[in-house]
Amino acid sequence: MSYLTVEHLTKNFGGLSAVSNVSISVNEGELVGLIGPNGAGKTTLFNVLTGVYKPTQGKVILNKDGKSIELSKLPPYKITHQGVARTFQNIRLFKDLTVLDNVKIAMNQQAKYGLFGALTRLGKFYASEADIEQRAHEFLKKVNLDDLAYDLAKNLPYGKQRQLEIARAMATGAKLLFLDEPAAGMNPQETHALTEFIAKIRKEMDLTIVLIEHDMSLVMNICERIFVLDYGKLIASGTADEVKNNRKVIEAYLGEEE
Numbered sequence: 667m668s669y670l671t672v673e674h675l676t677k678n679f680g681g682l683s684a685v686s687n688v689s690i691s692v693n694e695g696e697l698v699g700l701i702g703p704n705g706a707g708k709t710t711l712f713n714v715l716t717g718v719y720k721p722t723q724g725k726v727i728l729n730k731d732g733k734s735i736e737l738s739k740l741p742p743y744k745i746t747h748q749g750v751a752r753t754f755q756n757i758r759l760f761k762d763l764t765v766l767d768n769v770k771i772a773m774n775q776q777a778k779y780g781l782f783g784a785l786t787r788l789g790k791f792y793a794s795e796a797d798i799e800q801r802a803h804e805f806l807k808k809v810n811l812d813d814l815a816y817d818l819a820k821n822l823p824y825g826k827q828r829q830l831e832i833a834r835a836m837a838t839g840a841k842l843l844f845l846d847e848p849a850a851g852m853n854p855q856e857t858h859a860l861t862e863f864i865a866k867i868r869k870e871m872d873l874t875i876v877l878i879e880h881d882m883s884l885v886m887n888i889c890e891r892i893f894v895l896d897y898g899k900l901i902a903s904g905t906a907d908e909v910k911n912n913r914k915v916i917e918a919y920l921g922e923e924e
């Protein structure tokens with residue numbers, strides 16, 4: 667059974683079908699890409715996966731520790747509690763706080779609900795300020811951002827802000843991560859650094875990652891499998907080579923240029 671299963675998922679907005687009868691599955695530990703032209707329904711699919719929207723039809727199931735959890739029946743905070751995290755197309759950070767505080771807030775949030783304690787080996791519900799600070803540093807070391815711990819988020823170069831945003835999303839101990847166009851607005855060097863960053867955190871923390879990109883190159887480089895959406899429909903899936911040479915995919919992207 668797949669780790670994440672999306673079954674015949676449809677999300678309509680009035681007369682528009684933003685996501686239309688999409689079925690995909692993701693295995694535990696996989697890094698998969700979700701691509702497609704602007705307006706294809708990528709972000710809408712993430713919004714359904716994370717509980718922002720209820721599906722019009724179909725369901726989303728997470729198989730974890732031998733249990734099937736129907737995510738599409740849960741509100742967003744309960745989906746978060748299942749170890750699901752996301753980032754957004756536009757950066758969302760506490761810009762006037764330090765890198766360390768951004769991470770501490772994310773950890774604190776989770777500590778309140780007890781999941782953070784449950785997910786750490788310490789297994790302690792209550793985490794003191796000093797505990798959290800220490801864990802935040804340990805976490806930042808893991809993701810190679812600890813040298814920036816006392817910098818304000820807004821003073822980081824753009825590429826590092828994006829990395830911090832991803833790190834913060836995972837500071838809660840998430841195991842399933844949805845990244846919405848993390849390379850948007852990046853130059854080639856920043857994109858390259860991001861690629862390495864994603865590969866590192868994935869390995870370091872045993873993550874399963876679904877990555878949205880509008881630009882194909884990043885996805886082609888790091889994703890094991892790619893799903894292609896166009897006008898809300900899944901038009902192709904497979905390896906980078908398979909998808910790259912798929913006629914429907916080529917046409918969808920060509921159509922966009924016109």
Ligand SMILES: Nc1ncnc2c1ncn2[C@@H]1O[C@H](COP(=O)(O)OP(=O)(O)O)[C@@H](O)[C@H]1O
Nearest residue numbers: 679682684702703704705706707708709710711
């Ligand atoms: N909340 C909403 N209300 C109405 N239409 C929406 C809403 N969110 C997205 N859409 C529409 O759904 C389609 C898919 O959008 P989106 O999922 O953002 O595409 P992508 O992320 O692939 O660029 C677009 O036509 C968009 O205008």
Ligand SMILES: [Mg+2]
Nearest residue numbers: 708709710755
């Ligand atoms: Mg989008």
